[in-house]
Amino acid sequence: MPLRRVKATNAHLRLLAQLMQAEARGEGRRGQELVGSVLINRVVADCKPDFHNLRTIPQAIYGKFGPSRSPFEPVQNGEIYKMRPTSQDLRRARELANGRIDSLTRRSLWFYNPSPGRAYRAPCTGQMPRAPKTQYQFSFKNHCFYTGTPGYCPEFL
Secondary structure, three states, rough: OOOOOOOOOOHHHHHHHHHHHOOOOOOOHHHHHHHHHHHHHHHHOOOOOOOOOOOHHHHHHHHHOOOOHHHHHHHHHOOOHHHOOOOHHHHHHHHHHHHOOOOOOOOOOEEOOOOOOOOOOOOOOOOOOOOEEEEEEEEEEOOEEEEEEEOOOOOOO
């Protein structure tokens, strides 16, 4: 499978690293990379209607309607802006943008934490809430990961 590369400025990579930290806090390096991989997949996928015309990391993070309507809770509540990525965090973000995606997330386009703020994760559901074209793929620590249902975005697979 060819590498899925995304053009990114240093500012874009910093934003990606901040999202990875804020979204997967406490899940270690691998949890952060899995979350970052999903974001990169959204830029690459170009699936209608969910990810059509997303061409940059900021567009994938902020969505089509800006920070107030971002699909990511850390953007909505401002936690993303408190994160201070290290040089290692920025290197991981750069590697993801250059196509080094974890094999588990090669097809993942969604993730969510069913139990935010809790010490445990509620069971993952077969379909992500409010996302009818999804099917459960795997879980890692606090997050459940999902791919599209058969026929959703075949060009991405």
